Amino acid sequence: MTRILVVEDEQDIASVLLDYLRHAGYEAEHAADGRSALKLMLENPPDLTLLDVMLPHLDGMSVLRQARAHTHHPVIMLTARIEEVDRLLGLELGADDYVCKPFSPREVVARVKAVLRRSAGQAAAASGGGDAIPLLLDDAHWRATLNGVPLNLTRREFGLLQALSRHPGRIFSRARLLELAYDDTADVTERAVDSHVKNLRRKLSAAAPSHDWIRSVYGVGFAFEAPTTSESNA
Known part of the structure:
Protein backbone atom coordinates (compact mmCIF):
# COMPACT_ATOMS: atom_id res chain seq x y z
CA MET A 1 0.00 0.00 0.00
CA THR A 2 1.23 3.50 -0.83
CA ARG A 3 2.52 5.27 2.30
CA ILE A 4 1.93 8.98 2.84
CA LEU A 5 3.61 10.90 5.65
CA VAL A 6 1.65 13.93 6.87
CA VAL A 7 3.88 16.44 8.67
CA GLU A 8 1.58 18.95 10.35
CA ASP A 9 1.63 20.38 13.88
CA GLU A 10 -2.02 21.48 13.88
CA GLN A 11 -3.84 18.37 15.01
CA ASP A 12 -7.22 19.31 13.48
CA ILE A 13 -5.70 19.77 10.02
CA ALA A 14 -3.61 16.61 10.36
CA SER A 15 -6.64 14.53 11.40
CA VAL A 16 -8.68 15.68 8.39
CA LEU A 17 -5.84 14.97 5.96
CA LEU A 18 -5.21 11.54 7.47
CA ASP A 19 -8.91 10.65 7.19
CA TYR A 20 -9.15 11.75 3.56
CA LEU A 21 -5.94 9.98 2.56
CA ARG A 22 -6.99 6.73 4.22
CA HIS A 23 -10.40 6.96 2.61
CA ALA A 24 -8.59 7.32 -0.76
CA GLY A 25 -6.79 4.03 -0.10
CA TYR A 26 -3.44 5.25 1.19
CA GLU A 27 -1.58 4.21 4.33
CA ALA A 28 -1.18 7.54 6.14
CA GLU A 29 1.03 8.31 9.13
CA HIS A 30 1.60 11.51 11.06
CA ALA A 31 4.52 13.52 12.43
CA ALA A 32 3.86 16.69 14.44
CA ASP A 33 7.30 18.32 14.37
CA GLY A 34 10.26 18.75 12.06
CA ARG A 35 12.77 16.57 13.87
CA SER A 36 10.56 13.50 14.08
CA ALA A 37 9.52 14.05 10.44
CA LEU A 38 13.13 14.17 9.24
CA LYS A 39 13.90 10.98 11.17
CA LEU A 40 11.00 9.16 9.51
CA MET A 41 11.85 10.51 6.05
CA LEU A 42 15.45 9.32 6.32
CA GLU A 43 15.05 6.00 8.15
CA ASN A 44 11.94 4.73 6.37
CA PRO A 45 11.11 7.03 3.43
CA PRO A 46 7.40 7.10 2.56
CA ASP A 47 6.12 7.12 -1.01
CA LEU A 48 5.21 10.81 -0.57
CA THR A 49 5.44 13.42 2.19
CA LEU A 50 3.01 16.27 2.84
CA LEU A 51 5.26 18.76 4.61
CA ASP A 52 4.07 21.85 6.47
CA VAL A 53 6.43 24.82 6.42
CA MET A 54 5.82 26.18 9.93
CA LEU A 55 6.80 23.39 12.34
CA PRO A 56 8.20 23.22 15.89
CA HIS A 57 11.85 22.24 16.48
CA LEU A 58 12.80 22.26 12.79
CA ASP A 59 10.92 24.18 10.09
CA GLY A 60 9.73 22.52 6.90
CA MET A 61 12.27 24.20 4.64
CA SER A 62 15.11 22.90 6.82
CA VAL A 63 13.56 19.43 6.85
CA LEU A 64 13.33 19.47 3.06
CA ARG A 65 16.88 20.76 2.63
CA GLN A 66 18.33 18.01 4.84
CA ALA A 67 16.10 15.25 3.47
CA ARG A 68 16.96 16.01 -0.16
CA ALA A 69 20.61 15.14 0.52
CA HIS A 70 19.54 11.53 1.15
CA THR A 71 16.10 10.81 -0.33
CA HIS A 72 14.30 11.89 -3.47
CA HIS A 73 10.77 10.68 -2.77
CA PRO A 74 8.06 13.25 -3.71
CA VAL A 75 7.35 16.10 -1.30
CA ILE A 76 4.37 18.47 -1.39
CA MET A 77 4.72 21.58 0.77
CA LEU A 78 1.75 22.80 2.84
CA THR A 79 2.07 26.48 3.61
CA ALA A 80 0.14 29.49 4.85
CA ARG A 81 2.99 31.70 3.61
CA ILE A 82 1.77 32.68 0.16
CA GLU A 83 4.56 35.06 -0.80
CA GLU A 84 6.12 34.07 -4.13
CA VAL A 85 9.61 33.94 -2.64
CA ASP A 86 8.51 31.25 -0.17
CA ARG A 87 6.92 29.12 -2.90
CA LEU A 88 10.01 29.46 -5.05
CA LEU A 89 12.35 28.60 -2.18
CA GLY A 90 10.52 25.36 -1.51
CA LEU A 91 10.59 24.41 -5.17
CA GLU A 92 14.26 25.26 -5.52
CA LEU A 93 15.03 23.06 -2.50
CA GLY A 94 13.39 20.14 -4.27
CA ALA A 95 9.67 20.23 -3.46
CA ASP A 96 7.51 18.63 -6.15
CA ASP A 97 4.45 20.81 -5.54
CA TYR A 98 2.90 23.12 -2.96
CA VAL A 99 -0.58 23.77 -1.57
CA CYS A 100 -1.47 27.04 0.15
CA LYS A 101 -3.63 27.13 3.28
CA PRO A 102 -6.55 27.23 3.65
CA PHE A 103 -7.02 24.31 1.31
CA SER A 104 -9.63 21.70 0.49
CA PRO A 105 -8.56 18.22 1.63
CA ARG A 106 -9.97 16.92 -1.66
CA GLU A 107 -7.54 19.21 -3.51
CA VAL A 108 -4.66 17.84 -1.44
CA VAL A 109 -5.62 14.25 -2.27
CA ALA A 110 -5.86 15.20 -5.96
CA ARG A 111 -2.37 16.77 -5.83
CA VAL A 112 -1.04 13.64 -4.10
CA LYS A 113 -2.43 11.43 -6.86
CA ALA A 114 -1.02 13.67 -9.59
CA VAL A 115 2.48 13.83 -8.07
CA LEU A 116 2.54 10.07 -7.47
CA ARG A 117 1.57 9.46 -11.11
CA ARG A 118 4.41 11.69 -12.31
CA SER A 119 6.85 10.04 -9.91
CA ALA A 120 5.85 6.56 -11.09
CA GLY A 121 6.38 7.59 -14.70
CA GLN A 122 9.84 8.97 -13.93
CA ALA A 123 10.80 5.79 -12.06
CA ALA A 124 9.66 3.60 -14.95
CA ALA A 125 11.68 5.65 -17.42
CA ALA A 126 14.76 5.52 -15.18
CA SER A 127 14.55 1.73 -14.84
CA GLY A 128 13.89 1.17 -18.53
CA GLY A 129 10.35 0.01 -17.89
CA GLY A 130 7.20 1.28 -19.51
Missing part, protein backbone atom coordinates in the same frame (compact mmCIF):
# COMPACT_ATOMS: atom_id res chain seq x y z
CA ASP A 131 7.30 3.47 -22.60
CA ALA A 132 10.29 5.73 -23.02
CA ILE A 133 9.67 9.39 -23.67
CA PRO A 134 10.00 9.77 -27.48
CA LEU A 135 12.25 12.81 -27.06
CA LEU A 136 15.89 12.64 -28.10
CA LEU A 137 18.40 15.42 -27.39
CA ASP A 138 21.77 15.68 -29.12
CA ASP A 139 23.81 17.88 -26.76
CA ALA A 140 26.82 18.05 -29.06
CA HIS A 141 24.88 19.56 -31.97
CA TRP A 142 21.97 21.23 -30.15
CA ARG A 143 19.45 19.09 -32.00
CA ALA A 144 16.22 17.59 -30.73
CA THR A 145 13.68 15.16 -32.19
CA LEU A 146 10.26 14.16 -30.90
CA ASN A 147 8.67 10.99 -32.30
CA GLY A 148 11.45 11.11 -34.90
CA VAL A 149 10.44 14.60 -36.04
CA PRO A 150 13.20 17.28 -35.94
CA LEU A 151 12.12 20.19 -33.74
CA ASN A 152 14.43 22.81 -35.30
CA LEU A 153 15.11 24.58 -32.01
CA THR A 154 17.19 27.65 -31.42
CA ARG A 155 20.09 27.21 -29.02
CA ARG A 156 18.17 28.89 -26.20
CA GLU A 157 15.06 26.82 -26.86
CA PHE A 158 17.22 23.70 -26.77
CA GLY A 159 18.75 24.78 -23.46
CA LEU A 160 15.30 25.31 -21.93
CA LEU A 161 14.01 21.96 -23.15
CA GLN A 162 17.12 20.23 -21.88
CA ALA A 163 16.80 21.78 -18.42
CA LEU A 164 13.09 21.00 -18.11
CA SER A 165 13.14 17.47 -19.52
CA ARG A 166 15.96 16.28 -17.26
CA HIS A 167 13.52 16.40 -14.34
CA PRO A 168 9.98 15.61 -15.56
CA GLY A 169 7.33 16.99 -13.25
CA ARG A 170 9.73 19.28 -11.39
CA ILE A 171 8.59 22.91 -11.37
CA PHE A 172 11.29 25.41 -12.33
CA SER A 173 11.04 29.12 -11.66
CA ARG A 174 11.86 31.51 -14.50
CA ALA A 175 14.92 32.71 -12.59
CA ARG A 176 16.18 29.14 -12.20
CA LEU A 177 15.63 28.44 -15.90
CA LEU A 178 17.66 31.52 -16.73
CA GLU A 179 20.54 30.06 -14.72
CA LEU A 180 20.26 26.58 -16.23
CA ALA A 181 19.47 27.31 -19.85
CA TYR A 182 21.36 30.46 -20.78
CA ASP A 183 25.12 30.85 -20.99
CA ASP A 184 24.92 34.62 -20.63
CA THR A 185 21.92 36.04 -18.77
CA ALA A 186 23.08 39.68 -18.96
CA ASP A 187 20.73 40.52 -21.83
CA VAL A 188 18.00 37.97 -21.09
CA THR A 189 14.92 38.74 -19.02
CA GLU A 190 12.36 36.45 -17.41
CA ARG A 191 9.89 37.68 -20.03
CA ALA A 192 12.17 36.13 -22.66
CA VAL A 193 11.77 32.78 -20.92
CA ASP A 194 8.01 33.03 -21.46
CA SER A 195 8.55 33.77 -25.14
CA HIS A 196 10.91 30.85 -25.63
CA VAL A 197 8.58 28.48 -23.75
CA LYS A 198 5.74 29.59 -26.02
CA ASN A 199 7.86 28.73 -29.07
CA LEU A 200 8.85 25.40 -27.53
CA ARG A 201 5.21 24.49 -26.91
CA ARG A 202 4.35 25.29 -30.52
CA LYS A 203 7.16 23.11 -31.90
CA LEU A 204 6.49 20.21 -29.51
CA SER A 205 2.78 20.36 -30.30
CA ALA A 206 3.48 20.26 -34.03
CA ALA A 207 5.43 17.01 -33.57
CA ALA A 208 3.09 15.45 -30.97
CA PRO A 209 -0.24 17.30 -30.81
CA SER A 210 -1.96 14.85 -28.45
CA HIS A 211 0.05 15.87 -25.37
CA ASP A 212 0.72 19.14 -23.52
CA TRP A 213 4.45 18.87 -22.88
CA ILE A 214 5.10 21.97 -20.77
CA ARG A 215 2.85 22.83 -17.83
CA SER A 216 2.55 26.40 -16.57
CA VAL A 217 2.30 26.90 -12.80
CA TYR A 218 0.71 30.28 -12.17
CA GLY A 219 3.04 32.71 -10.42
CA VAL A 220 5.86 30.16 -10.23
CA GLY A 221 7.18 28.77 -13.50
CA PHE A 222 7.09 25.69 -15.74
CA ALA A 223 7.38 21.91 -15.63
CA PHE A 224 8.01 19.30 -18.30
CA GLU A 225 5.24 16.70 -18.37
CA ALA A 226 6.06 13.26 -19.74
CA PRO A 227 3.11 11.43 -21.31
CA THR A 228 1.33 8.76 -19.28
CA THR A 229 1.29 5.15 -20.39
CA SER A 230 -2.28 5.52 -21.65
CA GLU A 231 -1.30 8.56 -23.75
CA SER A 232 1.73 6.77 -25.15
CA ASN A 233 -0.39 3.81 -26.17
CA ALA A 234 -3.19 5.94 -27.65
Whole structure:
Protein backbone atom coordinates (compact mmCIF):
# COMPACT_ATOMS: atom_id res chain seq x y z
CA MET A 1 0.00 0.00 0.00
CA THR A 2 1.23 3.50 -0.83
CA ARG A 3 2.52 5.27 2.30
CA ILE A 4 1.93 8.98 2.84
CA LEU A 5 3.61 10.90 5.65
CA VAL A 6 1.65 13.93 6.87
CA VAL A 7 3.88 16.44 8.67
CA GLU A 8 1.58 18.95 10.35
CA ASP A 9 1.63 20.38 13.88
CA GLU A 10 -2.02 21.48 13.88
CA GLN A 11 -3.84 18.37 15.01
CA ASP A 12 -7.22 19.31 13.48
CA ILE A 13 -5.70 19.77 10.02
CA ALA A 14 -3.61 16.61 10.36
CA SER A 15 -6.64 14.53 11.40
CA VAL A 16 -8.68 15.68 8.39
CA LEU A 17 -5.84 14.97 5.96
CA LEU A 18 -5.21 11.54 7.47
CA ASP A 19 -8.91 10.65 7.19
CA TYR A 20 -9.15 11.75 3.56
CA LEU A 21 -5.94 9.98 2.56
CA ARG A 22 -6.99 6.73 4.22
CA HIS A 23 -10.40 6.96 2.61
CA ALA A 24 -8.59 7.32 -0.76
CA GLY A 25 -6.79 4.03 -0.10
CA TYR A 26 -3.44 5.25 1.19
CA GLU A 27 -1.58 4.21 4.33
CA ALA A 28 -1.18 7.54 6.14
CA GLU A 29 1.03 8.31 9.13
CA HIS A 30 1.60 11.51 11.06
CA ALA A 31 4.52 13.52 12.43
CA ALA A 32 3.86 16.69 14.44
CA ASP A 33 7.30 18.32 14.37
CA GLY A 34 10.26 18.75 12.06
CA ARG A 35 12.77 16.57 13.87
CA SER A 36 10.56 13.50 14.08
CA ALA A 37 9.52 14.05 10.44
CA LEU A 38 13.13 14.17 9.24
CA LYS A 39 13.90 10.98 11.17
CA LEU A 40 11.00 9.16 9.51
CA MET A 41 11.85 10.51 6.05
CA LEU A 42 15.45 9.32 6.32
CA GLU A 43 15.05 6.00 8.15
CA ASN A 44 11.94 4.73 6.37
CA PRO A 45 11.11 7.03 3.43
CA PRO A 46 7.40 7.10 2.56
CA ASP A 47 6.12 7.12 -1.01
CA LEU A 48 5.21 10.81 -0.57
CA THR A 49 5.44 13.42 2.19
CA LEU A 50 3.01 16.27 2.84
CA LEU A 51 5.26 18.76 4.61
CA ASP A 52 4.07 21.85 6.47
CA VAL A 53 6.43 24.82 6.42
CA MET A 54 5.82 26.18 9.93
CA LEU A 55 6.80 23.39 12.34
CA PRO A 56 8.20 23.22 15.89
CA HIS A 57 11.85 22.24 16.48
CA LEU A 58 12.80 22.26 12.79
CA ASP A 59 10.92 24.18 10.09
CA GLY A 60 9.73 22.52 6.90
CA MET A 61 12.27 24.20 4.64
CA SER A 62 15.11 22.90 6.82
CA VAL A 63 13.56 19.43 6.85
CA LEU A 64 13.33 19.47 3.06
CA ARG A 65 16.88 20.76 2.63
CA GLN A 66 18.33 18.01 4.84
CA ALA A 67 16.10 15.25 3.47
CA ARG A 68 16.96 16.01 -0.16
CA ALA A 69 20.61 15.14 0.52
CA HIS A 70 19.54 11.53 1.15
CA THR A 71 16.10 10.81 -0.33
CA HIS A 72 14.30 11.89 -3.47
CA HIS A 73 10.77 10.68 -2.77
CA PRO A 74 8.06 13.25 -3.71
CA VAL A 75 7.35 16.10 -1.30
CA ILE A 76 4.37 18.47 -1.39
CA MET A 77 4.72 21.58 0.77
CA LEU A 78 1.75 22.80 2.84
CA THR A 79 2.07 26.48 3.61
CA ALA A 80 0.14 29.49 4.85
CA ARG A 81 2.99 31.70 3.61
CA ILE A 82 1.77 32.68 0.16
CA GLU A 83 4.56 35.06 -0.80
CA GLU A 84 6.12 34.07 -4.13
CA VAL A 85 9.61 33.94 -2.64
CA ASP A 86 8.51 31.25 -0.17
CA ARG A 87 6.92 29.12 -2.90
CA LEU A 88 10.01 29.46 -5.05
CA LEU A 89 12.35 28.60 -2.18
CA GLY A 90 10.52 25.36 -1.51
CA LEU A 91 10.59 24.41 -5.17
CA GLU A 92 14.26 25.26 -5.52
CA LEU A 93 15.03 23.06 -2.50
CA GLY A 94 13.39 20.14 -4.27
CA ALA A 95 9.67 20.23 -3.46
CA ASP A 96 7.51 18.63 -6.15
CA ASP A 97 4.45 20.81 -5.54
CA TYR A 98 2.90 23.12 -2.96
CA VAL A 99 -0.58 23.77 -1.57
CA CYS A 100 -1.47 27.04 0.15
CA LYS A 101 -3.63 27.13 3.28
CA PRO A 102 -6.55 27.23 3.65
CA PHE A 103 -7.02 24.31 1.31
CA SER A 104 -9.63 21.70 0.49
CA PRO A 105 -8.56 18.22 1.63
CA ARG A 106 -9.97 16.92 -1.66
CA GLU A 107 -7.54 19.21 -3.51
CA VAL A 108 -4.66 17.84 -1.44
CA VAL A 109 -5.62 14.25 -2.27
CA ALA A 110 -5.86 15.20 -5.96
CA ARG A 111 -2.37 16.77 -5.83
CA VAL A 112 -1.04 13.64 -4.10
CA LYS A 113 -2.43 11.43 -6.86
CA ALA A 114 -1.02 13.67 -9.59
CA VAL A 115 2.48 13.83 -8.07
CA LEU A 116 2.54 10.07 -7.47
CA ARG A 117 1.57 9.46 -11.11
CA ARG A 118 4.41 11.69 -12.31
CA SER A 119 6.85 10.04 -9.91
CA ALA A 120 5.85 6.56 -11.09
CA GLY A 121 6.38 7.59 -14.70
CA GLN A 122 9.84 8.97 -13.93
CA ALA A 123 10.80 5.79 -12.06
CA ALA A 124 9.66 3.60 -14.95
CA ALA A 125 11.68 5.65 -17.42
CA ALA A 126 14.76 5.52 -15.18
CA SER A 127 14.55 1.73 -14.84
CA GLY A 128 13.89 1.17 -18.53
CA GLY A 129 10.35 0.01 -17.89
CA GLY A 130 7.20 1.28 -19.51
CA ASP A 131 7.30 3.47 -22.60
CA ALA A 132 10.29 5.73 -23.02
CA ILE A 133 9.67 9.39 -23.67
CA PRO A 134 10.00 9.77 -27.48
CA LEU A 135 12.25 12.81 -27.06
CA LEU A 136 15.89 12.64 -28.10
CA LEU A 137 18.40 15.42 -27.39
CA ASP A 138 21.77 15.68 -29.12
CA ASP A 139 23.81 17.88 -26.76
CA ALA A 140 26.82 18.05 -29.06
CA HIS A 141 24.88 19.56 -31.97
CA TRP A 142 21.97 21.23 -30.15
CA ARG A 143 19.45 19.09 -32.00
CA ALA A 144 16.22 17.59 -30.73
CA THR A 145 13.68 15.16 -32.19
CA LEU A 146 10.26 14.16 -30.90
CA ASN A 147 8.67 10.99 -32.30
CA GLY A 148 11.45 11.11 -34.90
CA VAL A 149 10.44 14.60 -36.04
CA PRO A 150 13.20 17.28 -35.94
CA LEU A 151 12.12 20.19 -33.74
CA ASN A 152 14.43 22.81 -35.30
CA LEU A 153 15.11 24.58 -32.01
CA THR A 154 17.19 27.65 -31.42
CA ARG A 155 20.09 27.21 -29.02
CA ARG A 156 18.17 28.89 -26.20
CA GLU A 157 15.06 26.82 -26.86
CA PHE A 158 17.22 23.70 -26.77
CA GLY A 159 18.75 24.78 -23.46
CA LEU A 160 15.30 25.31 -21.93
CA LEU A 161 14.01 21.96 -23.15
CA GLN A 162 17.12 20.23 -21.88
CA ALA A 163 16.80 21.78 -18.42
CA LEU A 164 13.09 21.00 -18.11
CA SER A 165 13.14 17.47 -19.52
CA ARG A 166 15.96 16.28 -17.26
CA HIS A 167 13.52 16.40 -14.34
CA PRO A 168 9.98 15.61 -15.56
CA GLY A 169 7.33 16.99 -13.25
CA ARG A 170 9.73 19.28 -11.39
CA ILE A 171 8.59 22.91 -11.37
CA PHE A 172 11.29 25.41 -12.33
CA SER A 173 11.04 29.12 -11.66
CA ARG A 174 11.86 31.51 -14.50
CA ALA A 175 14.92 32.71 -12.59
CA ARG A 176 16.18 29.14 -12.20
CA LEU A 177 15.63 28.44 -15.90
CA LEU A 178 17.66 31.52 -16.73
CA GLU A 179 20.54 30.06 -14.72
CA LEU A 180 20.26 26.58 -16.23
CA ALA A 181 19.47 27.31 -19.85
CA TYR A 182 21.36 30.46 -20.78
CA ASP A 183 25.12 30.85 -20.99
CA ASP A 184 24.92 34.62 -20.63
CA THR A 185 21.92 36.04 -18.77
CA ALA A 186 23.08 39.68 -18.96
CA ASP A 187 20.73 40.52 -21.83
CA VAL A 188 18.00 37.97 -21.09
CA THR A 189 14.92 38.74 -19.02
CA GLU A 190 12.36 36.45 -17.41
CA ARG A 191 9.89 37.68 -20.03
CA ALA A 192 12.17 36.13 -22.66
CA VAL A 193 11.77 32.78 -20.92
CA ASP A 194 8.01 33.03 -21.46
CA SER A 195 8.55 33.77 -25.14
CA HIS A 196 10.91 30.85 -25.63
CA VAL A 197 8.58 28.48 -23.75
CA LYS A 198 5.74 29.59 -26.02
CA ASN A 199 7.86 28.73 -29.07
CA LEU A 200 8.85 25.40 -27.53
CA ARG A 201 5.21 24.49 -26.91
CA ARG A 202 4.35 25.29 -30.52
CA LYS A 203 7.16 23.11 -31.90
CA LEU A 204 6.49 20.21 -29.51
CA SER A 205 2.78 20.36 -30.30
CA ALA A 206 3.48 20.26 -34.03
CA ALA A 207 5.43 17.01 -33.57
CA ALA A 208 3.09 15.45 -30.97
CA PRO A 209 -0.24 17.30 -30.81
CA SER A 210 -1.96 14.85 -28.45
CA HIS A 211 0.05 15.87 -25.37
CA ASP A 212 0.72 19.14 -23.52
CA TRP A 213 4.45 18.87 -22.88
CA ILE A 214 5.10 21.97 -20.77
CA ARG A 215 2.85 22.83 -17.83
CA SER A 216 2.55 26.40 -16.57
CA VAL A 217 2.30 26.90 -12.80
CA TYR A 218 0.71 30.28 -12.17
CA GLY A 219 3.04 32.71 -10.42
CA VAL A 220 5.86 30.16 -10.23
CA GLY A 221 7.18 28.77 -13.50
CA PHE A 222 7.09 25.69 -15.74
CA ALA A 223 7.38 21.91 -15.63
CA PHE A 224 8.01 19.30 -18.30
CA GLU A 225 5.24 16.70 -18.37
CA ALA A 226 6.06 13.26 -19.74
CA PRO A 227 3.11 11.43 -21.31
CA THR A 228 1.33 8.76 -19.28
CA THR A 229 1.29 5.15 -20.39
CA SER A 230 -2.28 5.52 -21.65
CA GLU A 231 -1.30 8.56 -23.75
CA SER A 232 1.73 6.77 -25.15
CA ASN A 233 -0.39 3.81 -26.17
CA ALA A 234 -3.19 5.94 -27.65
